[in-house]
Amino acid sequence: MKEFRYIIKAADGIHARPAGVLVNAAMKYKCDITMKANDREASVKKLFALMKLGIKQNDVITVVFNGEDEEDAYKEITKNIGENY
Amino acid sequence: MTELKGLPVSPGIAAGTVYFVATADNAGTPRKTEDTEAEIRRLTGALDRAAEELTGLYDKALNTADDSVADIFMIHGMMLQDDDFRNRMTALITKDGFSAEAAVSRAAAEFEEDLSKSGSDYIAQRGADISDLEHMVIRILTGRSAVQLPDADEKIILAADEITPSLTLMFERSQLLGLVSGKGSTTSHAAILARSLGIPAVIASGTVLDNTVSGVQCIVDGVHGNVIFSPDVQQFEDADRCRKKYELEQQELLSLRTAPAETESGQKVTLCCNAGSLDDIDRALECGAEGIGLFRSEFLYLGRSELPTEEELTDVYTKAVRKLNGRRLVVRTLDIGADKKTDCIPMKPEPNPALGIRALRLCFAEPDLFAVQLRAILRAAANGPVSVMFPMICSVSEIRRAKACLTSAADDLEKRKIPHADRLETGIMVETPAAAVISDILAEEADFFSIGSNDLTQYTLAVDRQNEDASAYCDPHHESVMRLIELTVKNAHEHGIWCGICGELGADTSVTKRFLLSGIDELSVSPQALLLLKKKIRELP
Numbered sequence: 001m002k003e004f005r006y007i008i009k010a011a012d013g014i015h016a017r018p019a020g021v022l023v024n025a026a027m028k029y030k031c032d033i034t035m036k037a038n039d040r041e042a043s044v045k046k047l048f049a050l051m052k053l054g055i056k057q058n059d060v061i062t063v064v065f066n067g068e069d070e071e072d073a074y075k076e077i078t079k080n081i082g083e084n085y
Numbered sequence: 086m087t088e089l090k091g092l093p094v095s096p097g098i099a100a101g102t103v104y105f106v107a108t109a110d111n112a113g114t115p116r117k118t119e120d121t122e123a124e125i126r127r128l129t130g131a132l133d134r135a136a137e138e139l140t141g142l143y144d145k146a147l148n149t150a151d152d153s154v155a156d157i158f159m160i161h162g163m164m165l166q167d168d169d170f171r172n173r174m175t176a177l178i179t180k181d182g183f184s185a186e187a188a189v190s191r192a193a194a195e196f197e198e199d200l201s202k203s204g205s206d207y208i209a210q211r212g213a214d215i216s217d218l219e220h221m222v223i224r225i226l227t228g229r230s231a232v233q234l235p236d237a238d239e240k241i242i243l244a245a246d247e248i249t250p251s252l253t254l255m256f257e258r259s260q261l262l263g264l265v266s267g268k269g270s271t272t273s274h275a276a277i278l279a280r281s282l283g284i285p286a287v288i289a290s291g292t293v294l295d296n297t298v299s300g301v302q303c304i305v306d307g308v309h310g311n312v313i314f315s316p317d318v319q320q321f322e323d324a325d326r327c328r329k330k331y332e333l334e335q336q337e338l339l340s341l342r343t344a345p346a347e348t349e350s351g352q353k354v355t356l357c358c359n360a361g362s363l364d365d366i367d368r369a370l371e372c373g374a375e376g377i378g379l380f381r382s383e384f385l386y387l388g389r390s391e392l393p394t395e396e397e398l399t400d401v402y403t404k405a406v407r408k409l410n411g412r413r414l415v416v417r418t419l420d421i422g423a424d425k426k427t428d429c430i431p432m433k434p435e436p437n438p439a440l441g442i443r444a445l446r447l448c449f450a451e452p453d454l455f456a457v458q459l460r461a462i463l464r465a466a467a468n469g470p471v472s473v474m475f476p477m478i479c480s481v482s483e484i485r486r487a488k489a490c491l492t493s494a495a496d497d498l499e500k501r502k503i504p505h506a507d508r509l510e511t512g513i514m515v516e517t518p519a520a521a522v523i524s525d526i527l528a529e530e531a532d533f534f535s536i537g538s539n540d541l542t543q544y545t546l547a548v549d550r551q552n553e554d555a556s557a558y559c560d561p562h563h564e565s566v567m568r569l570i571e572l573t574v575k576n577a578h579e580h581g582i583w584c585g586i587c588g589e590l591g592a593d594t595s596v597t598k599r600f601l602l603s604g605i606d607e608l609s610v611s612p613q614a615l616l617l618l619k620k621k622i623r624e625l626p
Contacts, residue, residue: 004390005390005428006389006390007387007427007428009384009387012207013205013207013208015207015208015211016160016208016211016214017153017156017157017160019160020156020159020160020163023163024163038204046167046168046169047160047163047164047167048164048167048169048170048196048199048200049169051200051203051208051211052199052200052202052203052208053203054200054202054203054204054205054208054209055205056204056205056207082389
C-alpha cells in the first residue's frame with residue numbers, strides 16, 4: 001500500500017475538467033485508488049464520486065494506492081495531481 | 086418594454102431578434118412501466134445515441150472553439166459512462182418500475198442534489214452539466230427533433246431557460262449575436278463557451294424565460310448585465326453607442342499590445358508581468374509584456390510533501406526562459422514563512438509570522454534549500470537573460486551574505502562542470518521600510534531594486550494585510566509609503582541602477598503619474614492589468 005498527502009492549491013479545487021483527466025489516468029491501473037478528504041472518501045476511478053468530495057483550495061487530500069501495480073499508479077497519479085491541482 | 090438585470094458572463098453588446106428554445110422535458114411521457122426489459126433497452130439505446138452525439142459535439146468544438154470547450158463534452162461523455170450514474174438509472178427501472186424518461190430525470194435530480202451538497206460552490210454548479218445531459222437523453226428517448234433551427238442566414242439572440250454548451254453549438258457561430266439564459270453562473274460551461282466564441286451573454290437569474298419572448302427585439306449587454314426586450318428607439322440608439330464604444334475600447338487596448346509604453350513627452354517605462362506559474366508567462370506574452378518582473382518560486386514548493394530537486398527547478402526555470410525568448414526573467418528566491426506553509430519545509434509555528442523566519446531568513450536557516458534554488462537559477466540563466474532577486478532584505482550584511490551564497494553555488498556548478506551563467510544580475514526586493522531608508526547603501530551592492538509595495542505598505546503602516554478588520558488602516562497611497570518609494574527610486578538612480586515596482590500598486594493607475602514623475606524604470610503587473618496601465622501611461626503628458 002502506498003499513500004500520498006497533498007494540499008490543493010488550485011483556486012477551483014478539483015473541478016470537473018481536470019477531474020476527468022484524473023479519472024482517465026486512474027482507470028489505466030488495476031489497483032484500488034481511493035481519495036480521502038473532508039472525512040469522506042471516493043474511488044478516483046469514478047467521476048461523480050470524486051466530484052462529490054467537493055474538494056476546495058487548501059483542502060488536505062490523501063490518496064491511497066492498494067494493489068499489484070500501485071508503484072506505477074502512484075508515480076503517474078501524484079504527478080498528475082501535482083501538475084493540475 | 087421589459088428590462089432585466091442579470092449577470093454578465095461574456096462581454097460585448099448585441100441587439101437582434103430573440104430565438105427561444107424550449108428545454109426538453111419528460112412531460113407527457115409515462116412515469117411507470119410494466120415491461121422493464123424493454124425500458125432498459127430504450128435507455129441503453131438512448132445513452133449510446135447520446136454518447137455518439139457528444140463525440141460529434143466534441144469534434145465540432147475542437148474545430149470551432151478551443152480545447153477547453155471540447156473538454157466539456159469529454160466530461161459529459163464520462164458522466165454518461167459513470168457506473169454509479171448508470172446503475173442508479175437501471176435500478177430505478179428494474180426495482181421501482183420507472184419509465185426510462187422518469188428514471189433519467191430522477192437519477193439526474195439525485196446526482197445534482199448530491200453535487201449541491203458537496204460543499205464546493207464550483208462543484209455544485211456542475212449540476213448544470215447533469216441537466217444538460219438529462220435533456221439530451223430525454224430528447225432522444227421522446228424522439229423529439231433536436232431543436233428547430235432557424236434559417237442559416239438568420240441572425241439571432243438565443244434565449245432559453247437554461248443555455249447549455251450543446252445547445253449553443255447547434256447553431257452556426259455566425260448566427261449567434263448574443264445569449265440570454267434563465268439559469269447558470271459565471272463558471273457554467275455555457276458561459277465559458279460563450280467567452281471562447283466571443284458571444285455577448287447574460288444570465289437573467291431568477292427569470293423564467295418562455296415562448297412569449299420569441300421573435301421579440303432584444304438588447305443583450307454582456308458588459309453591464311442588462312437585457313432589454315422590445316426596447317424603444319432611444320434604448321436601441323444607446324445600446325448601439327455603447328457597443329461601438331466598447332468595441333473601440335477593446336480594439337484600442339489590443340492594438341496597444343505592441344505599442345511602446347511611453348508618455349506623450351517621450352518618457353519610457355518598461356512594462357512587465359508578474360507570474361506564478363508557466364501558464365502565467367503565456368498570458369504575459371499574449372498581452373505584450375516586455376519580460377517577467379517577478380517570477381514567484383513558491384508554486385514549486387506549496388502543497389508538496391517532498392522538496393523539488395535541483396533538476397526539477399532548473400527544468401521549470403529553463404522552460405520559462407525559453408518561453409520568454411530573450412526577454413528578462415526575474416526570479417525571486419523562495420518567499421515563504423509560517424503564514425504560507427508547505428509540508429516539504431518544516432516550520433515552527435510563530436506568533437507573528439510576518440515578522441518571523443520567512444523568505445530570505447528561512448533560506449539562511451536552511452542553507453541547502455537556498456543552494457538548490459541558486460544553482461537552478463544559475464543553470465537556467467545559461468539559456469537566456471535571468472536575474473535573481475532576494476526578498477525581505479533589511480541590512481547590507483544580508484545582501485552580502487545572499488551574494489556569497491550565490492558565488493558558492495556558482496563555484497559548486499563550476500566544479501561539477503555543469504553549464505551555468507557566469508554572472509547574474511542581482512536585485513533586492515525593497516519591501517521593508519529599513520531597505521527603503523538605507524537604499525543609498527544597498528544600491529552599492531545590487532544591480533537593481535524592485536519595490537514590493539504590498540509588504541512595504543504592511544510594514545510601514547504596521548498593519549497586517551491579512552486582517553480584514555484592519556483593512557481601513559492599510560492604505561498603500563499613504564504619504565509615508567509613497568515617499569519611501571520615491572526615496573528608493575532616487576537612490577537607485579544616483580547609484581546608476583534601475584528600479585521597478587512589482588507589487589499591486591504598480592497597476593494602480595491613480596498613482597501612475599506620480600511614479601513616472603519619480604522616474605520609475607519598470608512596472609510589473611498582472612497580465613489583466615497590463616494593457617490598461619499602458620493606455621494610462623500613453624495618455625500622460
